[in-house]
Amino acid sequence: MHALKPYREHLRHAQSDFMINPGREAIRLMDAIYRRATGTKLKTDSTCGACILNILKRLGRLYFDREAKANTEFATKAERPKKRRKTAKE
Numbered sequence: 487m488h489a490l491k492p493y494r495e496h497l498r499h500a501q502s503d504f505m506i507n508p509g510r511e512a513i514r515l516m517d518a519i520y521r522r523a524t525g526t527k528l529k530t531d532s533t534c535g536a537c538i539l540n541i542l543k544r545l546g547r548l549y550f551d552r553e554a555k556a557n558t559e560f561a562t563k564a565e566r567p568k569k570r571r572k573t574a575k576e
Contacts, residue, residue, distance in 0.1 A: 487523070489515060490549050497546030505539045513538060520545050 490497065493516070496508045508516075510532045517530040520541060528544065531537050 487519065487549055487552055489519060490545070494549075497542055497549050500539055500542035500546050501550070503539070503543075505535065505542060507535075507538060508542075513541065516541055516545050520548070523548055 493508050493512055496506050496512075499506055513530055513532045517528065521527055523545075528541050529537050530541050
């Protein structure tokens with residue numbers, strides 16, 4: 487999913503049913519990532535606007551869900567109190 491970072495804005499816009507076409511190579515990359523992440527294949531004809539929007543929306547949902555989960559886990563770890571080391575005086 488790290489490979490999708492340059493296309494974050496494309497994925498974000500697609501969640502609002504607005505699309506900026508990222509290009510043919512990006513669509514191929516996204517199709518491969520989606521197939522690896524879900525095990526399913528979508529129709530991804532680079533000349534079909536509806537197909538491109540569909541993959542951007544689906545992949546965006548996965549990307550932002552994983553990002554939110556990672557942020558939540560990071561925040562949870564940051565909130566845990568750190569164990570104090572015993573000093574010679576203790």
